Amino acid sequence: MINTPYPELSDLLTMMGEAGRHLAEIEASEGAAGNISICLRWDVEPRNLFPTINEIELPQPAPELAGATFLVSGSGRRLREIIDEPTASIACIVINEGGKTGKLYTSPHRRFERVTSEFNSHLAVHYDQICATGTNFHAVVHAQPLHLTYLSHIPRYQEEKYLNTHLLRWQPETIINLPEGIGFIPFRIPGSPELMAGNVEALRNHRIVIWAKHGVMARSDISVKRAADRVEYAETAAKYEYLNLRVGEIGEGLSTEEIRSICETFNVQQNIF
Numbered sequence: 001m002i003n004t005p006y007p008e009l010s011d012l013l014t015m016m017g018e019a020g021r022h023l024a025e026i027e028a029s030e031g032a033a034g035n036i037s038i039c040l041r042w043d044v045e046p047r048n049l050f051p052t053i054n055e056i057e058l059p060q061p062a063p064e065l066a067g068a069t070f071l072v073s074g075s076g077r078r079l080r081e082i083i084d085e086p087t088a089s090i091a092c093i094v095i096n097e098g099g100k101t102g103k104l105y106t107s108p109h110r111r112f113e114r115v116t117s118e119f120n121s122h123l124a125v126h127y128d129q130i131c132a133t134g135t136n137f138h139a140v141v142h143a144q145p146l147h148l149t150y151l152s153h154i155p156r157y158q159e160e161k162y163l164n165t166h167l168l169r170w171q172p173e174t175i176i177n178l179p180e181g182i183g184f185i186p187f188r189i190p191g192s193p194e195l196m197a198g199n200v201e202a203l204r205n206h207r208i209v210i211w212a213k214h215g216v217m218a219r220s221d222i223s224v225k226r227a228a229d230r231v232e233y234a235e236t237a238a239k240y241e242y243l244n245l246r247v248g249e250i251g252e253g254l255s256t257e258e259i260r261s262i263c264e265t266f267n268v269q270q271n272i273f
């Protein structure tokens with residue numbers, strides 16, 4: 001939830017650019033991998049930045065989100081370049097009454113044909129979270145962090161309990177920032193309805209989910225940079241785990257007792273340890 005005064009569209013575009021650049025800096029967005037979207041429910045005027053208007057059909061109806069505005073990265077755009085000229089890489093979508101169609105606002109400088117092919121997952125997660133919590137702001141990022149994605153290829157890390165007890169043991173911050181742990185979806189075809197359904201379900205109970213053999217999706221109702229932070233916390237945990245595997249697993253990690261006392265001290269509700 002964001003309180004007034006609400007940020008301007010240009011500020012939100014800058015934050016998307018900063019999040020995109022940071023995801024590239026932590027090696028979570030090679031080439032044109034990854035995509036970003038935010039949804040805001042206060043009134044905005046997109047035409048100054050995005051004067052070209054087209055009608056589009058939404059990947060799924062979202063009647064409760066009529067009037068909501070989305071800023072979405074374009075298909076094939078590089079996350080690291082959003083910051084240079086945001087309107088070349090981002091489209092604005094305002095959902096029409098009824099929730100089946102929307103107005104697509106774009107800039108004459110846009111360098112993409114369509115919005116990201118993962119927009120079905122983005123919209124479905126925004127829709128589910130906003131209907132559940134009533135938030136007026138929601139951000140979703142998809143990125144491909146190297147170590148998390150590598151671990152998702154190893155069978156024992158494909159089991160959620162094993163994944164979380166091994167990744168969340170390296171730094172006190174991890175359980176504080178990801179108290180529900182990291183969700184896990186088996187391999188699904190990119191852009192598919194199966195991946196979309198998996199994201200909705202996993203992100204109901206987690207702030208970040210691994211897409212096996214592909215990457216992650218993270219959400220935040222505070223800022224797009226907070227969503228990107230969640231990718232970084234999880235990726236840092238995976239880096240420790242990878243490091244430990246490489247040296248023959250000699251690190252002991254925080255013990256269950258140590259993690260429980262951290263949670264007690266910082267009032268963190270968790271049921272992983």
Ligand SMILES: [Zn+2]
Pocket residue numbers: 033034142143144190214215
């Ligand atoms: Zn991807």
